[in-house]
Amino acid sequence: MEDFMSMLLPMLEGAKMTVLLFLIAIVLSIPLGFLLTLAVRSSFKPLSWFAQAYIYVMRGTPLLLQLLIICFGLPMIPVIGEYLVLDRFVAACLGFVLNYAAYFAEIFRGGLLAIDKGQYEAAQVLGLNKFQTTTRIILPQMFRIALPSVANESVTLVKDTALLYAVAVPELLHYAQTVVNRDFTIVPFLVAAVLYLIITLVLTAFFKWLERRFKFE
Template structure:
């Protein structure tokens, strides 16, 4: 029983970090996912930027993105020092950007599932684009997207375990340095 009590503190602390990263990622990535729907924009540079963003973030492993934000961004000449984040912030940035790309594709699929006749009916009824989007398109899109958003949210919670990789990487890096110094000291 004493052992159980002794491990509860660290486990609750870890659960708090996990839930914090989870909540921040959801709050950041869902609106950013809507924003990246600009991949459907008629403005070519905006559309190209969104398509490249989604392609890169969905095409590379989350673990690589996590390591890049934490270790790679500070190495960029000139602006690297401005892009140095602690582990928690780096994790939130990497997760938020990654999941925004996935949510953008989910939302795009939801929009494509809406029949073109819906838009035509709204036009005939004299609804503006804003009214059409708010009263007809978004409610249908949400209904279509909800199962996929639910699955992605569950995956996000499981993916938060990847944050520990940064910790292990830092620990292994320090251990490696220590042993290299020892090897150098005791080499003949």
Template sequence: MSWDYILTILKPMLEGAQTTILMFLVAIILSVPLGFLVTLAMRSRFKPLGWIAHMYVYVMRGTPLLLQILFFCFGLPLLPVIGEYLVFDRVVAAGIAFVLNYAAYFAEIFRGGLLSIDKGQHEAAKVLGLTKWQTMVKVIIPQMIRVVLPATANEAITLVKDTALLYAVAVPELLYYAQAAVNRDLQLIPFFVAAIMYLLMTLVLTLLFKALEKRFSHE
């Protein structure tokens, strides 16, 4: 194994890793709050809103993420009448697909977290004179976070790996550069380097969520 060769392929792969990390950050930052809003919509007493939210979650969880990425990248412009206004850069289109897909998964996670909270918590907060908003922010959400952290950590790690799907729409991310190096040099080393880089990213996330779980377990 030549270290000179590894250093040669490392620079473009690090550039690809930047795209991978950027897509992860955009998706996680936007999908988590959107997922919580969808959860609230699913629990809404306004039936049409709840139905729409449930259908959204069903469709996004019931179809492959790759299909959604291809649809947003290449399908939206083909829609009649409005298609010409829905032409996005492939990174933007793929980012929309990631956010909408993971928001649906987070919505289900958060819904499960809220269902795990004893109804007595609401009654106790009401006795203490807390408003519904104060009850949600000060009582329910902190307990929900403690419950959903393990599942959220699992989804976050899956998201890092799913960014490799950007390869299918020719977005130059980590796997894109690894595959290009393999095709050019007929060596497997780029795949091993890419694997190590993915493992390092998931390790950082694992340690981060372990620290968060430890913190919330003492509260």
């Protein structure tokens, strides 16, 4: 029992880092993704083109590569590189936020496209201005439509936190690997799998609750 606890306690510390990164990434990437969606739909073409190019690049290249560039590539830039040296955890958070914002932007764009144009016409008939139409009619429907996809992407985000291991940020998988190397046993990997499953189970239950709430509102 004592051996098991000596293995479990550091892994729980790693799980805290995993959850912390997830919370930071999800809280920042969702609103940034929505802003990107608005930018893509903007009538100001340069802004729209920039947002589309950004989404294409971030979705078209591996998250691991983006993390490596932010952590190790930016400091190598001539002249300004010394000012771009970031704490590894901060750099990882930045990479996750920038990457997942692109995915959430596409999810929200799909949610907006799924709304019938008659909703806009009905809002005009009711005398609602553009702001009222957006906040009272369009956004609630968009969020309801996008919620299952947001939930799925959030679960993927939890699993992707394992990439912190590649940029030397001690998270759950890092501690599991450390114990495996120390004790020559596969048990830490199994414990890590259980911890990931617990985190995703809680997250899935939360989104199921949100879906039920928005379904009946």
